[in-house]
Amino acid sequence: MKIGALAKLTGLSVQTIRYYEHEGLLSTAPRTEGNYRFYDETASHDLFFIKQCRNLGLTLEEIRQLIGYSSTPDEACNSINKIIDNHIQQVDVRLAELQELRRQLGELRTKCDAHQAVKDCGIMKELLEH
């Protein structure tokens, strides 16, 4: 199939597929006479894997590593576990940050009821303090 069909099949955009190839996540596709990329199911399989990982928030670099490990199926898999553990930790950090942020924003929000002049706005006043 050509890249448009693969895009439709995987739910990725044409540009994204080309980008993944360029970044070495997807192996270079063979070309037709007219220089069009031509794909088989292996490609869609690989793209679904990448998509799954992206949905979990893994970076392209982490995915590159996972792909690397999959090429040595008899090695120990602790590197794979490590990537996931690491990623979970990053998500936890980000979650804590966002929750604190949400708390501060909620507090800030109570400072004004939107019926003031800018110069009397409690939010503005709060932001101007330090």
Next chain:
Amino acid sequence: MKIGALAKLTGLSVQTIRYYEHEGLLSTAPRTEGNYRFYDETASHDLFFIKQCRNLGLTLEEIRQLIGYSSTPDEACNSINKIIDNHIQQVDVRLAELQELRRQLGELRTKCDAHQAVKDCGIMKELLEH
């Protein structure tokens, strides 16, 4: 004071201050004979405001708008409230996404104990499914 002192005072980097000026968040500083930017307390005041906003996760565009509103102190402040409400909503969306992500990652993590070969790794198997 020169830019280095201002940077130390505000905790921002020299480049960041120049960047804010370039982006129109900080008004252009007067220059010395030797073409060095020269600042007074107004600048540090403005930078603390920007920093405060950045710490709350506001984008530079949102901050630009807030600065714009502060120049019309007699107008109604509902635009300011709107920016904050909008931002809170974005944070809530992101929080929900991250929490779902965390749940999925936790579940994925249970699939392997890191004592397998790559080809038997439960995490890898899960990622390969679709």
Next chain:
DNA sequence: ATAAAGTCTACAGTAACTATAGAGTCAATA
């Protein structure tokens, strides 16, 4: 006089795409 530290502008790089320009390919229609 000289060396070190600070500052200047302009540009490249970051992550993971998205959008655009301009050219070429292919299938179907007039």
Next chain:
DNA sequence: TATTGACTCTATAGTTACTGTAGACTTTAT
């Protein structure tokens, strides 16, 4: 057969909010 439209190609710029670098200039200290 000519042409239209849909699809694809490469290469490049733009996105966000900075950070880092190169090369030149200014100021301060020895």
